[in-house]
Amino acid sequence: MTDRLLLEPEPPGAAVLFGDRLDQGRAFTEALADHGEELGLIGPLELPRLWTRHILNSAVVAPLLHPGLVGDVGSGAGLPGLVLAIIRPDVSFVLIEPMERRVAWLSDQVAALGLSNVEVRRARAEEAKLNGQLDQVTARAVSALKTLIPITAPLLKPGGELVLLKGAAVDGEIGNAEKAMRKFRVHDPEVLVLGEGVVGEVTRVFRATVG
Numbered sequence: 001m002t003d004r005l006l007l008e009p010e011p012p013g014a015a016v017l018f019g020d021r022l023d024q025g026r027a028f029t030e031a032l033a034d035h036g037e038e039l040g041l042i043g044p045l046e047l048p049r050l051w052t053r054h055i056l057n058s059a060v061v062a063p064l065l066h067p068g069l070v071g072d073v074g075s076g077a078g079l080p081g082l083v084l085a086i087i088r089p090d091v092s093f094v095l096i097e098p099m100e101r102r103v104a105w106l107s108d109q110v111a112a113l114g115l116s117n118v119e120v121r122r123a124r125a126e127e128a129k130l131n132g133q134l135d136q137v138t139a140r141a142v143s144a145l146k147t148l149i150p151i152t153a154p155l156l157k158p159g160g161e162l163v164l165l166k167g168a169a170v171d172g173e174i175g176n177a178e179k180a181m182r183k184f185r186v187h188d189p190e191v192l193v194l195g196e197g198v199v200g201e202v203t204r205v206f207r208a209t210v211g
Contacts, residue, residue, distance in 0.1 A: 068135030158211035
């Protein structure tokens, strides 16, 4: 078990973003702090910035989601999928993750947190048998857009949305992904900067419509 003393103190923005689901947000964060490193879910230097860089970085995306079915590709530690599922009980989530130990972690957390709006599916995105079924797709720290679009766009219904968490280099990724966007009918791309004034580090989201 990791030394809990290293865990970043809960920032004030957590209460704003989680609202009445804050207790579940705390429980998930503490579980990730306790077991994340030993399970290979987070790196050894992440505890002092776990809330800011990972939990709240995911949480600010919650208002972008619509009631419907959202697929989180490469869920890993549950970022952003489990965080979003905690905040948005009105949205159904499929967490798509190919690695067995990460699937076990996700399944354990769904049970521990009492989340009835989450299914965990062990698969690669292209093998998840979800093509054309999702209203929105999220992903965080999976790959560059030129690689990510071909595996996420086919999962969406016509008119569905990509909601992809990206880094500061997202504008360059968009330029490199122009061919993939044309091929997979991705249109109206935009970069949203979320969390200003609420969290210490803003979150950049690539949002676009497919079909």
